[in-house]
Amino acid sequence: MAVLADHSVLDDIARSGAEVITDAESLEFFAHDIMGRGADLRAVVRPDDKDQLAAAVAAATGQGLAVIPRGGGVSYTGGYTPSQPGAVLFDLGAMDRVLDINETDRTVTVEAGCSWAKLHETLAPLGLRTPYWGTLSGLKATVGGSMSQNAIFWGSGRYGTAAQNCHALEVVLADGSILKTGPQFTRPYGPDLSGIFLADTGALGIKATITMPLIPEAKAHGYASFIFETHQDVLGAVAEIERAGIATECFGFDPGLNAIRMKRDSLSSDAKALGTMMKKQDSVWKALKEGAKVVAAGRDFLDEAKFSLHVLTEGRIQAAADADLEAARTIAMAHGASETDNTIPKIIRANPFGPLNGMLGPEGQRWAPIHGLLPHSKVAGCYEAIEALFAQHREEMDQHGMFTGTLITAVGGAGTIIEPCIYWPDESYGVHAQSMDAAHYAKLPKPDANPAARAVAHRLKQALVDLFHQWGAVHYQIGRTYRYRESLTPEADSLLQSIKQTVDPHGLMNPGALGLER
Structure with a gap:
């Protein structure tokens, strides 16, 4: 009500x-x-x-x-x-306008409500893009939201997170004043005032405009996919590829998530993406050959995959992209991989901001991802602890028709993200219907409300949050979920509260976010 x-x-x-x-x-x-x-x-x-x-x-x-x-x-x-x-x-x-594109200074300024898809489409005719250029949910996800949440994916293997690719902000503070955080062509100038408002989940102010750097869009691309027998193998390969700085995106799926993708996706659902990919090839003959390879491969290769890994490279010339891809291939093979068809990275790159159909499971199940970013030295141990947690609750999960799948992603200069996803039968919300492709959503079964399964999902989510905290993981999308303030030293927490008091003395700006209550 x-x-x-x-x-x-x-x-x-x-x-x-x-x-x-x-x-x-x-x-x-x-x-x-x-x-x-x-x-x-x-x-x-x-x-x-x-x-x-x-x-x-x-x-x-x-x-x-x-x-x-x-x-x-x-x-x-x-x-x-x-x-x-x-x-x-x-x-x-x-507030979704692209306000200024400065080709001389290589900057772009947008309003906070501009989606990554709109920004990418606006810049594409100029042959430009931002270094980090959006999330997989970029059809809906906005630049302002991503700066508040510190999002990752496109370009993150080389350029890091959204917050690392911001020059300056205009932020509306709790009293309605508009704060400009710095010059629009570099960061920082003096103490990093922009950084204070980045990744804050809107707890310190509401972003109004964002200025980001621009780079030339890549002229050449490389794609490779591998399968691995164990989590140690795939995590070792991800770590070495990240340290080498050779991939713009490097991500993989555990056996559970591979199985979910096989159930949810089909080649026919990728028809639009396939067409886009073919159009982007530099000749009709090459387009036909690439399209034929994707059609022939389909997704059947995932039947044999235990763990899959997908690597994307780019460069100014094809030789550079190919050299980075060959280096990634050498690393993967040294960790016990076998190479398989590169259908998935090709299609995802050709349609980077597709419909958000992964927000529900293959039979309409609810979906909840919980992630942690860890240094490479800790990632395998944390992964094993997560597997042990699921094994501990397996009987209860089976009783409620629940299952899991895990995404693995490299973040340049930081480490590896482990993102276990929980699926359970339950009713969907209006936000699902609005965000997903209408035809896809209409075809999905619509489970009834399932409070019992939902309660288990929330308990598992909290258990994963606690487990990640114990392993010293850090998080994007902190929101009201992750234990951010508990990870701070008393001195750092005192500084955070002092900043909050200065910019929001009455605690009216998104109270509860970052753990900062009113």
């Missing part, structure tokens, strides 16, 4: 010019993220630009209302789902 709107309280917000939404259906929709539902909202505010955003925030906090930013809505860690009722959620979806 949504909080009833007090229109006398909301009048000042409406005078900002931003749209104020108070109908019960919308408030119910916006109260959910992928994992669950937060507390009841008082209103949803949809500003059209940074000035409306600033004025609306000032009006809301002036009334003592908590304010919460929402990007593309694909969070699963409680990033925008409040724990206390009565908050005003700011949907930045209308």
